[in-house]
Amino acid sequence: MKLYNKEKYNDLGLDTKAPSSGYRALNKDGTFNVHKENVSFFEGMNIFHSLVSMSWLQFLLVLALGYFTINLVFASLYLLIGTEHLTGIYGTTKLDQFIEAFFFSAQTITTLGYGQIAPLNLAANIVAASESLLGLLLFALATGLMYGRFSKPVASIKYSSIAVIAPYKEINGFMFRVVNPKKNQLLEVEVNVNLSLKRANSDLRDFYSLELERSKVVFFPTMWTIVHPVSSESPIYGFNQQNLIEKEAEFIVVIKAFDESFSQSVYSRSSYKANEIKWGAKFTYLAKRDDTGLSIDVGRIDDTFEIDLNQ
Known part of the structure; x- marks a missing residue:
């Protein structure tokens, strides 16, 4: 067996020491087989990278889950303030009132507002105004992420x-x-x-x-x-x-x-x-x-x- 006598690289940035038998440095999908330990959650967190790199199904599920969760939170706030401070709430049970508050939240966060339900006192107005502002920011962010995913160049070889x-x-x-x-x-x-x-x-x-x-x-x-x-x-x-x-x-x-x-x-x-x-x-x-x-x-x-x- 003839030895290769040309100059060789000592390292490609993948480390010259193999950690175990059968070790693979680069996975078939192009990701590196490297796991980093003792990194805090915030040090290793890259929300933008995760959101633009995950599959479309995962991304849409994250958006749907976030939208549903935010509406649950604000519906709970409206219920906490008291549905008597929202005009147009006709439910007689807590569940019916919560459902109506949930859909009012969905109308508010999207700035749709059918007009059937409206806040009456200061606390309800503050919550509704805050939700409207949050909705504008989140939908702008979601739009930016969608654009980032569409415009991200990928060599699909x-x-x-x-x-x-x-x-x-x-x-x-x-x-x-x-x-x-x-x-x-x-x-x-x-x-x-x-x-x-x-x-x-x-x-x-x-x-x-x-x-x-x-x-x-x-x-x-x-x-x-x-x-x-x-x-x-x-x-x-x-x-x-x-x-x-x-x-x-x-x-x-x-x-x-x-x-x-x-x-x-x-x-x-x-x-x-x-x-x-x-x-x-x-x-x-x-x-x-x-x-x-x-x-x-x-x-x-x-x-x-x-x-x-x-x-």
Whole structure:
């Protein structure tokens, strides 16, 4: 097995010491496998990031829950002041009065105001005025968050769930595929692939920047198979699948592109562990040409077929 003699990186910012066997530095979804301890709630809190990063379903549920909770609080305040200080309350039981106060709160916080119920004394007017002001601020905040979510540039690049070791020219190559499934156009797409290998008889690991067949494309309308030629200059030259597993190999991928829709640079990350690499397999060609142009079956991005490796 030939040792890689080019200069290696001691660290990518991911720490050279692997905490445990099978450790993965970068998750498949691009998040870092790092957990911070002894951080207070307020130190680690980033409400804006959480609200713009969570799924749309979670975000809408948070808005609905917040809206419902605020109306519950103000309905309770109106009930505490006394429903006799609100004109138009006709409920005879506490539950009926609470329900009417709840919907009055909903009308007040949205500044809708049907006019059926209105405050009569100073305390009720103060609560209603405060709720109206709070409603204006919260709806402005919710609108800003909605805009932030829509305008947040995201590189929605889809990666093949597996990588392959396949014949490449007279040698073999490490390959994986990426595609942009969205309709937005990505330009000047650059990819950087780094390899993490555990040192022999040590819990330390080294990082290598891998040379690629092509590290940049100007346009990205189709699939792109990214290839690292496993030449004599490669850090995995002479390796087999078991060697990669023993070395706890992790291929860390970072893609940078210019998103034409947002006129901003966007980034995408993913990684491949040794057990996510198929040896002696090649990706199936998925492009089809017809009278309308070129079509790509994105759903078959993982399709492969067996092939003999070059010796």
